[in-house]
Amino acid sequence: MSALTAHMFSAESMRRVFSEHSTVQRMLDVEAALCEALAAAGVIPEIAVGPVRASCDASRYDLDALASAARDAGNLAIPLVKALTADVAAGDVEAARYVHWGATSQDVIDTGMVLQLRDALELLTVDLAELGDALAALAHRHRMTPMIGRTWLQHALPITFGLKVAGWLDAVLRHQQRLRELRSRLCVLQFGGAAGTLASLGDRGLSVAHALGRALELPLPSLPWHAHRDRMAECATVLGLLTGTLGKIARDISLSNQTEVAELHEPVAVGRGGSSAMPHKRNPVGCASVLTAATRTPGLVATMLSGMVNEHERALGGWQAEWDTLPEIAGLCSAALTQMRDVIEGLGVDAARMRANIDATQGLVMAEPVSLALAVHVGRAKAHEIIEAGCHTALETGQSLAAVLAADADVSRLLAPEQLSLLLDPVRYCGEAAAFVDRVLAAHRHAKA
C-alpha cells in the first residue's frame, strides 16, 4: 500500500511494525544476535560483537539506496549485509570479517519477518481482546432486546440483538484460539546457512543456532524451513479468517445502518462519516474500511498459498511473493480490527426502531408461533393453510395479522384473545436466544480466565 492509503488500510501500530525502518532494524537485530551467538559458541572472537552490534542500527543506513540495490541483488539482505559490513569495517576491519558469518540472506529476512509477525500477533491479540470485551458488554446489554432476524435479506422471525452480537463474539473467541495455535508454529527461528545445513559452521552449527534462538527468544525448529512456507501461509490464513469475520460484522452493521433500517449507527465524530453536501447522511466509514479489508484479503491469502510451491532449497518467486503480501494482510487485518473495535465501542443502538421494524410487516413475522399453536388443534397442514390465508388478507388489506386473526372464526374458536396476543408478542418468541447469549458470555469469561 502507498503512504497515501496506509492510514486507511493499516492501523498505526501495525504500520510501525512493518515500516521500512522496522523491517531493516529487525534484520539488523538478527545480525547482531547472530554475532553474539557466534561469539558465545566460540566461532568468532568476542571482540567482534561490540562493533557489529553498534552498527546494527537502521538509522545508520540509506534505506533508499538499499531498496534500489535490492532490485539487482534479488533481495534486501544482500545489500544490507554489504552496507553493514562496510559500516563495521569503517571502525574495525577485523570485526567486519565476522558479519553475517554462517548465515544466508533468507535466514536474516525470514527471522526478521518472524520478529515482525510476533509483534503483529501481539498487537492483534490485544485489539481482538478489546473487541471481544466490547462485544460481550453489548451482548449482555441487549440480551433481551428484540429485533427482527433476517434471512435472504428478508424479515424472518424475531431474534434479540444480544443473540446477533453473541454470534459475532462467538466467532471472535474462535479466532483468539486460532491466533494462539498459530503463534506456537509461526514464531520460530530460521537459521540454516546457504543450503540449510549450517555447513560453514562445522560442528558448531546447532550450538550457534540454539544460542541465536535464545537471544531472539525464538524456539529452534526441528530444521530450517527455507522452502517450506506453510508457517507464513498459515499466518495469512488465520488473519484472513479473522478479517472475514470482521467483514461479516461490518456487513451486518452497514445493512442495519441503512437509511431505511436505521437500527444501528456507527459512532459519529467530527470529520468522520458526514457529508457536507448531504447533511442527512451517516456514512459508515468504519464498516467501509472493514469491508474493503475483507474484499482484499482473500486474494492475498491465495497468493500466499500459491507461493508455497517452492523450488528445492530456495524458491524462485514463491518466497519473494510473501514480502509485500504478508505485511499487507497484517495491515488490512489490523485496520479492520481496530476500526471494528471502535465501531462496536461507540455503536449507536436504536432499540425502538428495532421494535418498530419488527412490526413493519403487519405482524406477519409472528405467523409461525400462531401456526404452531393452531397445529396442536388442527394439524400442521391445516394450521398452515389458515395462517397463510390470514397473512394474505393482512397483506392485501393492510390490516395487522393480529386484527385479521382476531376476526377469523376458525382461529378465535381455538385461541382466546389473550392467548393470541401472547403468541404475537415477539419478545416471547425468541426461543433460546437468551440461553445462547449466556453460553457465549460464559465462554468469553472462561477464555479470559
Next chain:
Amino acid sequence: MSALTAHMFSAESMRRVFSEHSTVQRMLDVEAALCEALAAAGVIPEIAVGPVRASCDASRYDLDALASAARDAGNLAIPLVKALTADVAAGDVEAARYVHWGATSQDVIDTGMVLQLRDALELLTVDLAELGDALAALAHRHRMTPMIGRTWLQHALPITFGLKVAGWLDAVLRHQQRLRELRSRLCVLQFGGAAGTLASLGDRGLSVAHALGRALELPLPSLPWHAHRDRMAECATVLGLLTGTLGKIARDISLSNQTEVAELHEPVAVGRGGSSAMPHKRNPVGCASVLTAATRTPGLVATMLSGMVNEHERALGGWQAEWDTLPEIAGLCSAALTQMRDVIEGLGVDAARMRANIDATQGLVMAEPVSLALAVHVGRAKAHEIIEAGCHTALETGQSLAAVLAADADVSRLLAPEQLSLLLDPVRYCGEAAAFVDRVLAAHRHAKA
C-alpha cells in the same frame, strides 16, 4: 468437477464421501436423528420415529428431480424435506407431520456437510499418517546420501537427500497438528431453526439440540452459526495449506525427475506415465496431479474466505458458494495426498546420479569449505579472492576445482593435499544435515506415540 475428471482430481474414498448419494443420505441422517431427538425430548410422539427413519434412505429418492427442484427453491433441503414428507406420508400421514420439525434448511445442509467433512478429515488423517511414515522411512534411509542443494534452481552446496525428505516430513507433522486443531472447531452441530433461536421448540430447544448432538456424535456449540462461516472456511484453509506443501514436494520431485537431472523417478506402472510415441519418457503423472491440485486450491480457498461476509442471519450468496467449493477442495487435497503417498512409497532414488550431479560443476560447489579453511590463514576477503580466481580458472579451462587448487601455490602452501581432498568431499560438508534429520524423525516418532 465432472465425472470425467473425478478420478484425476479426487481420491476414490473421498468421492464416496461427497457423492450425490452420500450428500443426500447425510442430510437424511440428520432428519432421522432430529426426529428421534424430538421424540426423546417429548416434543413429538415416539410413534413418528420409525416411519421417518425408514424413509431416511437416499435410495428412495430421485436425485435428479431433487437437483432440478433445488434451482427454484434455492437449496437442496427444501425439495428433499418435501420429498421426505411425502414418502413418510404415503405410509403414515400422522408421522409425516413431524418431519423436519423445528429445523431450518440450513440446519440440515450444514450438519450434513459437517458429517461429510468429519469423514473427509478421517480419510485425510489416515492418508497423511501413511505419507508421514513413508517419508520417515525415506529420510532415515537417505540420512547420509549426498546430493546437491539447489537455490534459485542453481547448484548451491551439498545437502543430503535425507535432509530434503526430512523437510518434507517436518511440514507434514505440522499439518497433522493443524488437522487435529481444526477438527475440534469444525465438527459441531448446526441447529437453530428459522432464525437461529429454536423458537418453534418453545422451552425445549436446547434439550432437543443436546439430544440431536448426542445422536450424531457432534458437540453442541455455544450457539447456532448459520451466518458465521469461519469453521467451514478454516477447513478450506487447513486443506489448502496441506495441498500447498504437497505441491512443494511434487515440484521438487518433478524437477528431480527431469531428463537432465534424473535423480528421482516416480514409480513406473503399466499404463502410467509412459508415452507410446516417446518410449524414453517417464512422465511424472502423480506429481502433475498434485501440482494441478496446488494450482487450483488457492483460488478455491479465496472463494471460501470471500463467502464469509454473510448478510444477517442467513446469507445471499456467501454460504451457497461453499456447496461446491469445499467438496472440491477436499477432493483435490485427497487426490494430491494419495498420489503423493503412492509416489513416495514407490519413489526411485538414484544416489549415484545424485553424486554425479554434485560433480557436474567441476567441484565448484565445494568452494566454500576451502574458502573457509583458507580464511583461517589469510582472512575471509583474501580467501574469497583466491577461491574466486580458482573457480574462474576451473570454469574456463574445464579442469576440476581440485586440480586447479592443487596447482595453486597460494593454496598448497597453506593446505596439504589430503586436507584439500577432505575439504572437497561433499559428504563431509553437510553440516548438521544428519542431526536435522534425526530431530525430525524424533518428532515423527513422538507424534505417533
Next chain:
Amino acid sequence: MSALTAHMFSAESMRRVFSEHSTVQRMLDVEAALCEALAAAGVIPEIAVGPVRASCDASRYDLDALASAARDAGNLAIPLVKALTADVAAGDVEAARYVHWGATSQDVIDTGMVLQLRDALELLTVDLAELGDALAALAHRHRMTPMIGRTWLQHALPITFGLKVAGWLDAVLRHQQRLRELRSRLCVLQFGGAAGTLASLGDRGLSVAHALGRALELPLPSLPWHAHRDRMAECATVLGLLTGTLGKIARDISLSNQTEVAELHEPVAVGRGGSSAMPHKRNPVGCASVLTAATRTPGLVATMLSGMVNEHERALGGWQAEWDTLPEIAGLCSAALTQMRDVIEGLGVDAARMRANIDATQGLVMAEPVSLALAVHVGRAKAHEIIEAGCHTALETGQSLAAVLAADADVSRLLAPEQLSLLLDPVRYCGEAAAFVDRVLAAHRHAKA
C-alpha cells in the same frame, strides 16, 4: 460441480455443452475431422475415413471406464484414443492404424474444449442480448421514475430508476463487445503434434492443419499454443467480468428487495422464493444464485491466471487446472446470466414505494438544490450553514425540511414558497438522468444494428 448443484449453478443449455457426453463427443469430432483432413492431404488412405468417423460417436464408449483410466494416463485423450482405436479395429484393422495420426493428446483436448467454448460463447451471446433488450425496455419505461440514489448505503440524492437500469445496460453493452473480441482470439485450432512441430506429418503438416481447421471451422493460428494459455485464461477473465457485473445488478436488486426497502421484487413463481414457514417472505432466489456465481468466479479466474505459468512445451499442472475450472466458470456465468435475464424480465417495480422512500428522510435529500439556490444569494458557505441548521431542526423535530425552511426567515426572504416547492421536488432534481438514459439506449440500438 456435482449433479445435485448443477441446476443451481449452471444453465441447462450450458450443462449440455459441458456434459460428459459432449466433452467426449467434441474430442471425437476432432478425431474424425483429423482423419478426413489427413486423407484429404493424402497422408493416409481415404478408406480409413469411413470407419473412423463411424466410431467417433461418444455413445459407443464407457465414459466411466475412460474417466477411471484417465487417472493413470494423466489425461482423458490417452484412454479415449486407445478405446477409439480398438473400436475402429474391431471392424477394420487397417483403418485403426490411422486413428489420431500426427496428433498429440493436447491437440484433441484443447480443440475439443475450443469447440465447447465456441458453443458456450454462442449461448452467452444470445442470453446477454436478451438481458440487454429487457434492460433497455425497463430503462425506457422508468426513464423518469424518481427514486433515491444511495451511496455508502445511505440516501444521497434523487435519481431515476431508469438511470440505474441504464447503468446496468451500459455495462452489458461493454460485455457484448468483450465477448466479440474474445471470440476472435479464442476460437482457433490447436494442432501441433507431440512437441508442437507437426514433425510426424513430414512436409504435409501445414496442409493437414489447414484442412483440419476448415473442417472444424476454426481458423489456423500462427503456431500451436500448447503451453500458452492466454486464450483460455482470457475466456475466464471475460466471463469473470460479466459475472461481476451481474453480481452488481443482483446486489442492487436484492438490496431493493429488502423488506424495509421493497422497491423491487423478484418475479414470484410457484415453488420459487416462498417460505412455507414464513409467508411474508419474498426470497430473491435468482439474485442469490447470481451472487453465488459472483462470489465463486474471482477465485476460479485466479486459478486460470496462475495456471498460465506452464513448463516448456507442455505443462505439469497449469494446463490440467483448466479442465474443471473453465467449464465451472462458464456454468456459473450462464446460471447468473439466465437467472438475471429472468429476474429482469419479470421484475416487480414499485414506483410508489420508490417515491415514498425518497420522503423517508423528511426531505433532507433535497437539501442540496435549496442550498445551491441560496448560495447564489449568500454564498456557498452561508447557504450550507443555513441548510445544515434546517436539516438538524427537521431531524430533531420530525418536521419535513420543507416545513422547516418555509418557517425560516432567512430562507423565505430569499426564496418564494412556490420556488421552494419546486426546489424540493425530486423529479426536478435529477439533472441529466434522462439524457444519460437516452445516450445508453441509443448505444444499445446502435449495437443491435
Next chain:
Amino acid sequence: MSALTAHMFSAESMRRVFSEHSTVQRMLDVEAALCEALAAAGVIPEIAVGPVRASCDASRYDLDALASAARDAGNLAIPLVKALTADVAAGDVEAARYVHWGATSQDVIDTGMVLQLRDALELLTVDLAELGDALAALAHRHRMTPMIGRTWLQHALPITFGLKVAGWLDAVLRHQQRLRELRSRLCVLQFGGAAGTLASLGDRGLSVAHALGRALELPLPSLPWHAHRDRMAECATVLGLLTGTLGKIARDISLSNQTEVAELHEPVAVGRGGSSAMPHKRNPVGCASVLTAATRTPGLVATMLSGMVNEHERALGGWQAEWDTLPEIAGLCSAALTQMRDVIEGLGVDAARMRANIDATQGLVMAEPVSLALAVHVGRAKAHEIIEAGCHTALETGQSLAAVLAADADVSRLLAPEQLSLLLDPVRYCGEAAAFVDRVLAAHRHAKA
C-alpha cells in the same frame, strides 16, 4: 508495496506514475480542468480559474496530513478538496467558492486514476513493443537452432529454439491487441456528481462534462460509472494475462538456466545474479522477479473482480479495494515486463549445449521418425514394437539408439544406413517449426506496420 520493495516489484517509470505526488497531482489536474470547464460553460465566473489552477499543484500540500485525514473521511478526495479550497481561499476567497463545484469525490478519484492508468498503459505499450522486437530478433536468429522439446519436464522431440521464442512472441502480439482494446474502454471520463446525475449543474451538466472530457482528452462515456467497475477490473485482467505470459517465459528461461540444463543464461551484470559465497551460481534474478509478479497477480485480479459487486450508486468496500490493488498490479506488470525485456535483450543462448542435450538420451528422442519410417513397411504396431525394443536395449546397454538400430537386422533390412542417419538427425525432424516461426514473424511485422 513498501518503499523497500518498490524497486523490485515495479519499474521506475511506473513508480513515478503511481507515486504519492502523482496520485495527488492527477486529482488536482482534474480539479483544475473542472474549474476551467465550469467557467467555459458559464457555470462559474472565469476569474476563478486562475487562482484554482495555481493551487492545483501537489507540491503545495502536506501529503502525510492528507493521508492521515483520509482515514476518517473514507477517501483521499475529501481532505484534498478541503486543503485545495483553503489554499485557494488564502489568496482569493471568491474563487475558493467554486472549487470542486458539481463534482463528487469519486469523480476526482476515478478520473485521476484513469489519467494514471492512461500513462501506465502508454509505458507498458512501449515496453511490450520492445520486448516484441527483441523476441522477433531472437526467433529469427534461432529459427533453425535445434533443441529438445520438453513435455511433462521430460525430453520429448526436437524443436527449434526459434519455435519456442516464436511461441513467446505470438502471445505478446495478442497482448498488444488486448491492450489496444482495453484502452478504448478504460480511458474515459468519470463525472456524475453526488448521485451520478450532475443535478447540481442544472441544465448545464452535459456541457460541462463535454468540456471537462475535452480538457483532459478523455472521451465522455454514455453515463457516469461510479458503481460499475468493469473498466477497472478489465484493466486488471488484461495486465494479469500479460503477466501470466511473462511468467511462462520466465519459467522456461529459469528451467533452461538450471545448472544441469545450461542452455540459456540471464545476462550477467555487476552485482546482479552472482553469489559471493558460491561463484559458480548464475542466479536468474530477472526471472525470479517475473515469477514473483506472476505469483502475486492472480490473487490481486481476483480482488478486483470481487470488488465489482458494488452497492447502489457508490460502493462500501468494493470500489475502495481498487485503490491499492490496481496500482500494485500495474507495478508488478511493469517490473515483470521490463525485467523480461532486459533478460531477452541480453539472453545468453548456448546452441552447442542445446545440441548436446538432445543427445543426452542416446538418441531416444529420435525414435518417432524411425518408427514412422518403419511403419510404412511393417505397420504402425509392429514398427512401434521394434523401436520400443531398440529403445530399451539402448537404455540398458548405454548404446546410442543409432548403434542399436544399425545392428538390428529387422531395421537394417528396411532402412539403409544413410537413410537411418537422416532419420536420426534432429534438425530434419522439426516439421513445420521454421514455417511456424515465419508465420509469427510475419504477424509481428504486420502488427508494427
